[in-house]
Each structure stands twice: as structure tokens, then as C-alpha cells.
Amino acid sequence: MDDKPIVARSSSDAFWSSLGDSELVDFVNALSQRKREDNDEEQKGQEKDEEKNDAEDEIDLTLPDEVWNNSFTENKNMGGVGDDILGSLTLAQKPNVSPEEVSQEVARKVSQEASQQAPDDPEDLNHEEPEFGDMSHYFKNKRFMQQKADEDYVEWLSKRNGGKNPNLAIFEGCIIYVNGRTDPDIEQLHKMIIVHGGTFLAFLGSKGSATHIIASNLTPRKRIEFRNYKVVKPEWIVESIRENRRLPWSDYQLIDNDYGQAKIGFARENERTDVALNAKHPGFLEQFFSRSRLHHLSTWKADLRAEHLQRALEESKTRPKRVYSKRAILHIDFDCFFAAASSLKQLPNAEDFRSKPICVTHGGAHADVASCNYVARKMGAKNGMWLEKAQQMCSGQLICLEYDFDEYERISKLFYDCLLATKPHSLLPVSVDEALLDVSNIAEEHDLEEFMSDLRQKIWLATHCTVSAGCAPNVLLAKLALRNSKPDGQLSILNYSEDEILKFLNPVDIRDLPGVGYSVQKKLMDEFNASKFTLANLRNVDRQKLVDMLGVKTGATLAEYSRGLDSTSIDIASNPDEFTRKSISIDVNWGIRFDTIVEVETFLVECAKVLSERLLKAKMFGSQLTMKLAKRSENAPIAPPKHMGMGMCDFVSKSARLGISSREPGILSSEAKSLYRILGVPPAELRGIALQVTRLVSEGDNRENQNQMRLPFQKAKEPQFPGLSSDLNPNPIPAKRQLEPRNAPKKVTPADIKKRIKDFMSKPRPRTTAIEEPDLNVDQINWDVFNELPKEIQIELQTEFERRGLVAKSTPFSTPKKRKVQSRKTPSPSKDGGQQQLPESLGGTPRKAVLESPLKKCGSPSKSPFKAASSTPNRGKSISPEKLRLNDTTIDMAILQELPSSIRNDIVNQAEAEKEMKTTEMTPMQLKEELVELPRQKMQSYFRALNIPSLQNQWQFSKVKSLLQAWISAGIGDFDSSLSGSYGPLQEDSVVVSAYLSELLWEHNDITRVISLVEHMEICILDKKNRPGYDEWKELVSTLDQMLKEYLISNGSKVKYIF
């Protein structure tokens, strides 16, 4: 990792802070002077090619930075002044020297260097290829022109006044930017400033060339953005002019801190380019993840787990197992990690950390506070709270720092180095800033209090962040001891007697127990009508009672916990399976705003790529994909309080077997699209998307026996070994079963196949209208009939109508209550008395708790009609719904087959009834028919009776897909394979597959499904070029493609919807 000394990057601001006010102004002026000259030159040469050259802007705005980058860092690297200082003076070596002192000293040296070197900087460094369409370029030019106009104005005014000038000295050297609404307004201020010698900045730009900012108040975001400027009230201007001298700005300071003096120029690091505002835009994922703390936390954790598991396994080979007489578990954790770590570089005065409330946040009323220091906590702020609320708790005094993920990572590494250096029996990473250690070995020889104190001291010296530690005979007690010791403390209860332990536990709040969150706490408190629930209370609850309330495991565990008992193991090496990953997923619940299916699918492809990369990184393959969608709750506002947030949502999920262990992005994304269709959440309602891969297998791991889906089509007599695709598990089960050719001759040639298809196509066939769309519209709905329907069916239908946009949300019938509606009853103290009862900002009720309500569990047992209804596939807003035509044997199988079985049964029943009724029209009302549960076994025979084509006895879309996939992967060779003759599809198999697809296409007009399958096959062979068998596969796919084309040509008019 980055092994630069801590102070290195803090020196740019220190450089500025080392200058006196006038020095600074001089410096800036010198720079801007130079900029102006450059600009003039540039402009002359620019006349032909104006607006295209960025260079003057670069010079204009990056000079201070250039000083920093070119002079300071170069010097440092070349063993110059900076290097000297940094090399001889690390914090760890001289802990008595504060970081500030160090950086000040560095800065003084640097500033000397800078003033010598800056003018010599070769300009061409800044001549970069101009970027097309760079708006900032435009604004910067604008600014320049405005400043020129200002000068002209002053000159004109001076002439007009005949030498009786205003005092130009008042704001001489000041470069002033005015933010937001002010009194006097910006126009007047503008004039006042330039007339009295100041420079007015119309745009702040990104490089911090302003010396002062005028504002009457600031949004939280601005507060952060401007925290390194001198932010003053407008009165400073007015009263300075009145007194005809520059009054001290600090008397008019708007932000109540001394940050204004600290680091102008640092603001450059705040520069943010938003390439993607939401998930519709390319690059969104990357940008989002780069700024998401939770993403970083999760990633770090997974990486640390993997790293330390690996290490533990290697060590355990050489180190003999040992049993220790007394188990000692150490739980160690930084105090308010993000806040402490960000403070290192961002707080000008380190001592503020102990006296002022400080937090890390992106800024904005509804931005999360990732971590706040203990001063803020005392005032009532908490991690995870919304900034608005936290500010309120801290009476507006909360100082906001930025995230610095690199810094956290750097500090974490030092932390883990210190931990490993103690050679614990085992080490289990809990988080980037937190770990569990089995120190039984150390406890045998050392006093643990002393050991802990040593360790903490070492970590402090290395990182300048404080840690706390708890030690106990088990994980539970270690955690509680740690909690008790915070901040900056330690506690060992290793030697407590049983009684002492109980006494220690008695007052502990159950919320402090692992596994007890909002929900469990609430259940217990509600049940016992208590406003506070301690371990002493918990211990008095009958174990059986706990089990009844919370379930077998949870109940029993809590009962044990209440007595201080816990057998959790952290011995990573002794049962590695327990600590290896069982799933790999990607979740995005922010910025999800889509209008069309295409946008969603594009995003799914991006997610699949990321997922694939994660699998690759973990050296794993998976064979099951689960999609979880967050859908805006019916009565949640379209725009939740948190910008681009998810707001209140309902969740649905669905999983599919891939049929093979894979990590191919193509397979993952096509499966994801398919799942999305099945879940049927309209794009506009989507608020969150998650994809999870499970049934993982490691590279080189052979046990994959659970996977009964692999049915390679190849004949056993010519054993085919699956291709070694980099994204397909190279160790699948060898072929066992083979395809049972159905209606296929033993020997056929590709020509035969084509001929058969042709024959098939030329055969006159009955008119089937399966995919015809009867324009359903709201007028066709007989609301009288509707209202007679059972409630459940009404709910189902309503959901469906809405999703098709047939009815408005304000329906003409009684709005069915979804669980979410009921859950609103949950009393949630919401601070923004608005409509949003979201328990969002911590301090109210947590979101999750509202999202799922008790009602859900006591709700109708009819298998969640909402979900059933909404899981009809292929029904998006922009995808027109396919038609269920029940008076015909050609029910749209594409839809039917994906339905939950309960619904499917209903419809099949209905179909039977329809046949007799000979109804020609199908409206939703017909669902009112008495619904009879069909035993599941009968389904198969129904479908058989309905002539649904099947492949290897599989008629379900996903299974068929899996079959094809497995078939192909078994029939493509490795690069090195010399047996090229034995690859490619077997002709018998080809015939069967072709026949199946033909039937699906011509008999059932299931164009959607056929396209999808052929496309899937294409994906499967896509990256297998040049491998043995590829050409043969390619030919087969082409043939199938051709078949599709011919179908489309002859039936084009019938096919309305293809996607």
C-alpha cells in the first residue's frame, strides 16, 4: 500500500497556511497576474481557433497546484528538501511532534522552493489535448472575460470621476466569490468589490483561486466545500467600505471555525466530476462504488477474510495444533475510525478532535454520517444518522470531513501489521478497523492487560488513531468488554469469576448483544412492555418463551448470551469451510432510476460484468443466480427524501440455476435479464437491484456433485471433455447421460437438418394466434364484476392493471392494502414532520423495520398474491404484455411456464373450463371461476396434454436453457486439444434441438423464447473462437438463425413484440 508518510499529502494546505495573509495574497496575485499575461498571449494566437484551447485555463487555474505537484513532490522524490524532512521525521519515530508541526516545517521549506521554482515551470506541461464539450472550459473563459470587463469598468469610472477614485486599497489582492442569496445582492457586491480594488469571481471554478467567499448562509454541502476558504458575511464588504479600510475578515466569519486560514488550495481535492448522475448513465457503477462507504467496507472485509484465511491455512501447515488450557479472545477496534482517520489530514488543529463534534459525510441534509467522534456522540449524534439530524443534535456545530478511503486502507494495513506482529493463535478480521484474535497462546506467558496496552500503544504510534480493546474467555464477552472500554481504553474480564461476569452483564442493554438489532429489541420490549431491556431482564425470561418469540436458534442463542455463554469459534484454520465465501453479490440501491426496459437491461449487463470480475477475483464459479429487486412502495413518493435514494420499497427476489458453474458475463447477464422479466417490476418503479451468485465452486475444485442439472448431450461412447473456457468451470462432471433423440434418425447430416426444418416450415399449419394482442383497455373492465371478485383476486388484478398502465393509482375500487400500507402504523418518530414517515435518519425507526411489518406474517396465507401477480413474465410497461388466450390449446407457454405454480394451476384450470365454454374473449374477469388447487404432479400431464414441446423432458425455459448451455460447453474443445474431430455438436443432438426449436416456433409461435434460446447459444460460443468444434457450433447457430429469419419473413405481421 501507500507507504508515504502521513504528513505528505497534508503539506499543500500547510503550505498555504504557512503564508501570512499578505504573502498569500501576493502569491496568488502573482499567479493570477501571470495567468492574465498568458491569457492575453493565448488569445492573440487563438483567434482562429478560439474556444478550442484549454491551455490558458490550465495555467490559470492549476498554478498553485502545479507548485505543489511539480515542486514539492518532485523534490521529495528526488531527495530534495521535503524528502529530508519526511524521511527523518515520521510520526512514529517522534510521537511528541505533532503532525501540524511537521507539516508546517515542510511547508516552509516547500514555499521557499515554490517561490523559486514556480516561475520556471515549463508551460508546455500544461498544454494538454483540449477536451471536446468541456463545460468548465466555457465557464472559465467566461470568467476571464468578465474580469476584463470589470477592469474596463473601473478604468472608465476612474476617468469619469476625474481622478477622484475610491480607495482601491480596501480589497486590493482580494479575489472574491459570492455564494447564494445575499444582502446587498450580488450585483451590488460585485460593483463594491471591483470599485475598491478587489477581483470579483463569477464562478468559483474548481481550483480554489478565490481568497474570500461572501455568503449569508451555507447548505451543508457548501459548508464542506468551502471549509477551507475564508467565508465571510456580506457585511464585511459593506462595513469595510464604510470605514474606508479593510476590516479583519475574521470578525465577519460565517463558518464558526478557523478553517478559513487553514488551507485554501486544498479545495482542489474536493473537485468532483460527476460523470453519471444515476444508473442510466454509463460509468455509474464505477463512480458510485468509488464513493460508497458501504461498498468499501464490504470489499475490504471480503478481501481481509480471504487474505487471512489463506495465511492461516499456510501457517497451520507448519505450526502444530495446540490446545490451550484457557481461552483468551481479544476484540480490538479503532475508535470512530473514519472520523479519526479523516481528521489526520483534514483537521488543521488536531486537538479539535477531542473538543469539537466531528463527522465524516458526503454532505447534504439526507447524507449519512458514516462516523462521528465521541464529542458528537455525547451530543446525541450517531453513526448512520442523516446529517441534518446529527447537525441538529450538535446545534449546528458538527464539523464535516470528507471520506478518504485510501487513507482508511493505509491505516488499516498498519493496524493489521501490528496485530500480526503479536503472533496470535488466530486472527479473524471483522472489518477494516476491527478484528478478533485468539490470544490464548499469549495469555499463557504474558499479563494480558500489559499486552493490550502495549499493542494499543504500538497501533497509536503507527497510525495516530486510538484503538480500544476488550479481552474475555469468549467472543461475546470480548465484544461487551470492548464496548465497555471505549473510547481509547481497554478491559480484560478474563479473570472474572462467574459472579463477577454476571454482575458485569446485568446492566448491559440487549441491543449490545450481537444479533440483536432494532427488530429483536422491539419484539422483546413490546412483549414485556418495557422501555429498557437489560441482560438481567433477559436472563429472567423463560428460554422456551424466547424460542417461541424469536425462533429456535435465535431464542436459544439469546438465552445463552444472557448468561455470558457463547461458543462461537474464530479459529479460521481449523474449519476453513466456515470462513470461505458462500455467495458473491452486487447490490445497488442508490441512483436506480429508469424509464425503459432497455436501460434496465443495459445496467444489468454492467452488473453482470462486475459480478463476473468479482468471481474471477475470488477464483470462483457459481451455478445459481438470484435477483432481488426493490420496488417503490405503492404509496411512497416518487422522489424519496434522500436524493436518488430508494425510499420505502417492497422487495421481491427470484433465483435461477445456471445449469453449469460459470462466471461468464454473458451467461450471467442473460440470466439476469430473464429473471428481471419474470419479476416484472416496471422500470420506473425500480429502486434497487441486487444480483447474487451462489453454489460457488473454487477454481480447481472438483466436487460439484450436487449439480444434477448438467446433462451433457454428447454420447458417452465418444467421451467429450468440456472445453476449458476461462469462464466455465474446467472441472465439471463428466458426461453421464445423453440425449434421447426424439423422432430423430440415427444418422443425419446438417443438410438433413436444414431439410427437415424446411419441410416443417412449408407444411401448412393451423392458424394459431398465441401472441396476438387484444388491446386491453380500461373500458373493457367490468367493474361491477370486478368488485364481486374475492379480495385476493382483486388485489392481484389491480396490481396487474396498474403495471400495464390500464388504471391510475387512484382506482375506482377500494384500494387493497398491501403490507406496506399497514406497516405505516408502526409509530416512527420522524423529524421532518412531512408525509415521509420513513424511519430514515437514524434516531427514527430504521428503514428495514418498517419495510417489513408484522402484518406480513399474519397476512393472507394465499402465497402472497401480490408477488404472484407481479411475477408474470414479460410484462413491462414498454414491453407489451403477451396475451393469455385460454380458449385455445396454445396458451402462451412462455408466460405460463414461469408462473408460480399456484397461479399456473389456476390458469390451467381455467383453460380447461374455457375449452368447454368456448369463450372467444378473455378478460381478467374470467379468473373469477372457481379455482381448484391442482396437485403438482398433474401439471406435467397437463402440459403434455397441451402439447408443449419439451427438450429432454424439460419444458421450463430456464431448464431448457441450461441444457443447451451444458450441451455446448461439453462440445467445445480446449485450445490444445488434438482431438478436434470429436468436438462440435453431435448430429443427432442437433436434430433434436432443431426440432424442439422449430416446434416451439412454428407450432407455438413462441418467437420470444426461441430468440432468447438462440441468442443464448450464441453467447455460449461467443468467445470460443478457434477452439475445436467452434465452427460446427457456429454453423448450427447460423442454421437456427436462418430458421428464425424465415419465420419472421413469413410471419412478420403476426409478430408484434420482439425483445
Added chain:
DNA sequence: TGACATGGCCAG
């Protein structure tokens, strides 16, 4: 009875 699908909760 156990395997599986789905969904909830929790932690950092």
C-alpha cells in the same frame, strides 16, 4: 424428514 425458495435481520 430434509432439500429448496424466498425473505428478514444484522453488522460494520
Added chain:
DNA sequence: CATCGCTGGCCATGTCA
């Protein structure tokens, strides 16, 4: 302007053979 609400594991419950 805002804001970056991830991710993995365990548990509960219901369904099915």
C-alpha cells in the same frame, strides 16, 4: 444542489417429494 442506502451470513418459514 442533492448524494453515493453494500454485501455476506445466518435464520425463519413455507412448500414439496
